[in-house]
Amino acid sequence: LLYYDEVLESILKEEKIKKDREIIERCIENIIKYDKTKNKNGKEKRKSIYWYKHLIKKLDNPCYEDDITELNNMYGVSFIFNPEIIREGHIKGHIHEFVSIDDSDNDFIITIDDESTYDRDDGISIKKLEDGLYHLKIFIADPNTFCENNDSILLKEAKRRNETLYLPDKIIGLFPDEIVINYLSLDEGKYRLAREYNFLITASGIIEDFYITKKKIIVSKNYSYEEANKLIKKPNSKQILETMENLSEIDNIISKKHIVESSYLKNKTTSEKKIEIYMTFLGNKLAEYCATRGIPLPYRHYVQHANLNNCGINIEELSNSDKKEYTKIIKDIEKINLSAVYSINNKSHEGLQYAYYCQPTSPLRRSADILVNECIDKFYFDRINDKEASAFEEYLQNEIDYLNDKRHKAVKYIEKYNKAKTRSIK
Numbered sequence: 001l002l003y004y005d006e007v008l009e010s011i012l013k014e015e016k017i018k019k020d021r022e023i024i025e026r027c028i029e030n031i032i033k034y035d036k037t038k039n040k041n042g043k044e045k046r047k048s049i050y051w052y053k054h055l056i057k058k059l060d061n062p063c064y065e066d067d068i069t070e071l072n073n074m075y076g077v078s079f080i081f082n083p084e085i086i087r088e089g090h091i092k093g094h095i096h097e098f099v100s101i102d103d104s105d106n107d108f109i110i111t112i113d114d115e116s117t118y119d120r121d122d123g124i125s126i127k128k129l130e131d132g133l134y135h136l137k138i139f140i141a142d143p144n145t146f147c148e149n150n151d152s153i154l155l156k157e158a159k160r161r162n163e164t165l166y167l168p169d170k171i172i173g174l175f176p177d178e179i180v181i182n183y184l185s186l187d188e189g190k191y192r193l194a195r196e197y198n199f200l201i202t203a204s205g206i207i208e209d210f211y212i213t214k215k216k217i218i219v220s221k222n223y224s225y226e227e228a229n230k231l232i233k234k235p236n237s238k239q240i241l242e243t244m245e246n247l248s249e250i251d252n253i254i255s256k257k258h259i260v261e262s263s264y265l266k267n268k269t270t271s272e273k274k275i276e277i278y279m280t281f282l283g284n285k286l287a288e289y290c291a292t293r294g295i296p297l298p299y300r301h302y303v304q305h306a307n308l309n310n311c312g313i314n315i316e317e318l319s320n321s322d323k324k325e326y327t328k329i330i331k332d333i334e335k336i337n338l339s340a341v342y343s344i345n346n347k348s349h350e351g352l353q354y355a356y357y358c359q360p361t362s363p364l365r366r367s368a369d370i371l372v373n374e375c376i377d378k379f380y381f382d383r384i385n386d387k388e389a390s391a392f393e394e395y396l397q398n399e400i401d402y403l404n405d406k407r408h409k410a411v412k413y414i415e416k417y418n419k420a421k422t423r424s425i426k
């Protein structure tokens with residue numbers, strides 16, 4: 001239906017195509033007659049009916065535009081959560097409060113995020129060992145372990161939503177805000193469930209060991225990018241000094257050996273670059289670990305399109321106004337990034353210049369990361385047998401198809417929501 005909507009929109013906007021009223025009336029009749037009972041259940045049927053009404057209105061009135069309520073119903077977007085989902089979140093949160101914590105590692109764990117962040121899903125710690133190895137730990141919030149199993153209605157709702165939507169006037173989260181803030185976000189001084197990705201790295205950048213654990217942690221400090229940038233230049237304690245020095249050393253080691261600096265890193269501050277480096281490094285190494293062992297994942301695949309010069313456009317020869325316009329177009333394309341898709345088979349990520357890549361670092365914002373956790377649980381921790389693996393791969397393929405479809409719909413929804421919001425303000 002989304003496909004037909006886009007095709008229809010293109011035809012109706014094209015002035016050179018004659019709009020024959022008789023044909024339009026016939027189209028409307030066909031939509032009205034369409035057997036809507038083919039839908040699997042009542043909820044899907046209701047959603048489809050909104051789409052049919054939308055198509056009919058668009059055909060009948062070229063100036064027709066959807067309002068926000070219609071868009072929400074068509075695209076399956078919910079601003080609020082069912083109370084039962086929130087209730088389950090609180091129940092699980094209270095259960096995990098009594099799980100003991102092993103803090104024998106005595107890690108100094110920090111998070112670095114935007115000042116407005118309320119859903120902190122990644123943290124780091126670093127130690128330089130006596131044998132010269134660096135022990136880098138990347139901690140990722142663990143909603144999978146929090147929800148305990150895939151029958152959780154909280155987890156099912158997160159998967160249905162697929163990703164956090166950032167709209168001009170609100171954020172529509174993957175999980176209810178109160179559950180994130182009270183139980184999931186890696187906030188300082190709070191005991192939280194996390195996945196701990198351990199790297200033992202030599203001074204020359206060789207990864208001597210890599211392993212994953214699931215545990216309850218306590219974050220030492222939450223920093224904003226601005227605060228972290230100040231501490232990099234002027235540490236305010238011996239522990240911070242040691243951490244920042246070790247992080248600077250491991251940054252250089254990882255960057256030289258494992259990272260190709262992409263354009264998206266160039267305009268970021270020092271602390272932002274650090275976090276991006278660690279997270280893309282984890283995405284690369286986890287995907288490589290899994291791919292070389294035949295572990296299925298929702299691998300992230302991206303094909304770089306030809307740049308403007310390859311398309312016969314020399315951007316340097318353009319006027320300043322045209323150059324500005326083309327630069328804006330490029331930025332818009334980078335934001336939408338529809339060429340990046342998920343695949344059960346590993347393929348390269350040309351944008352980051354990685355042969356292997358997945359997204360494990362934002363499970364509070366993307367259901368793809370939740371799916372990565374599921375794969376790690378099945379194949380790394382549980383070590384399921386061949387029969388179970390075959391059934392799981394079939395399930396995984398369906399989930400990946402849903403991820404790609406939902407991502408495309410999210411881009412269209414945000415675009416139409418912005419237009420509807422602007423109209424309502426006017």
